[in-house]
Amino acid sequence: MKSRLKPKAIVPFSPQTTEEPPEETRRPDAEAERQRQQEAEAERQRQEEAQAQREREEAEAERQRQEEVEAERKRQEAERQRQEEAQAQREREEAEAERQHQEEEAERKRKDAEAERKRQEEAQAERRRQEEAAAERRRQDAAAERQRQEEAERERLAERARLDQLEAEQERQETRPEQGQQTDAQLDQDVEATEPQETSADDDEPKRRVGGRRGNAAHQELLQSMLDATETRYEKFSIRLPDHVKKRMVARWNHERKSIRRRGLGSLGENHLIDAALRQGRRLRITEAVRVAKQRKLRSGGGEIPSHSTSVHPETKLLMFDLEGDLRAESRHGLFGHVLAELVEQFLDRLEREDPLPQRVMAE
Helix, strand or coil: CCCCCCCCCCCCCCCCCCCCHHHHHHHHHHHHHHHHHHHHHHHHHHHHHHHHHHHHEEEHHHHHHHHHHHHHHHHHHHHHHHHHHHHHHHHHHHHHHHHHHHHHHHHHHHHHHHHHHHHHHHHHHHHHHHHHHHHHHHHHHHHHHHHHHHHHHHHHHHHHHHHHHHHHHHHHHHHHHCCCCCCCCHHHHHHHCCCCCCCCCCCCCCCCCCCCCCHHHHHHHHHHHHHHCCCCCCCCEEEEEEEEEHHHHHHHHHHHHHHHHHHCCCCCCCHHHHHHEEEEHCCCHHHHHHHHHHHHHHHHHCCCCHHHHEEEEEEHHHHHHHHHHHHHHCCCCCCHHHHHHHHHHHHHHHHHHHCCCHEEECCC
């Protein structure tokens, strides 16, 4: 960088006077002038050299400064690039770490879900095993208890039936004096006839009327319905009964409930009587049932039969459901109610044969 300082102009010496000095004095003055000029020239050269030196030094300093500035700029640029690369590297590492974390979290959740599913399945299986075991124990206990109660009830009913048969026989003798008194041998024969007889529940012999057996089978079936009601919850059921059958059933129910209450066997409901009557449906022959139902329908004039709500044993309800389907398959719709009325009336006939109602009740 060149210096802005301008070298001073060397002013030549000029005498103050125009008078020429003497020759003897002019010679030393010229020598001194020349010497002064040489010194001035030397001074000028020194100043120029100093100026040049200063300019060189300033230029060198400026160059060095610019080099330092450039170096600093490059250093800063390199530092910036290094920081950007470091930042990019950190972002890549963070992204990779986040991806791995997400994958690990997803894998952990999957394993947890799988473990939870297995735990729930095992818990459900264990709960099912416990429930099945508990249900099996309850079934066994209930079966044992039911068997024990049935045996006790059968024994109690058999004893009560014998006593009841004797009481009924005595009442018949009192209300029918014209028939005469029975002998002790006949009473013993009647008492023996009251002994319960074993029957097969799967008896498929075609019969229209369930009955005809000796003893008090119909009353036993009525008491069995009462016993079943203490062990099984009866279900709602709707049945259509003509008015005369309904009145007859109420009279029989009132008579039987008094007798059962006196004997301490429990409380008899109308539903027990209906349930016991409908159980006879398992011995029905469908073709005969259709014929009888059609006859009843013709006698009733085809009018509407009143409907009554009651409750029956679940097995009895299922039996009636199957019977209704068989009747529809065999004939047509509209006979089911007449078949049920016939079953009830037949059962009332059996009860009447085993224990006739007093004449005053029949008159009512």
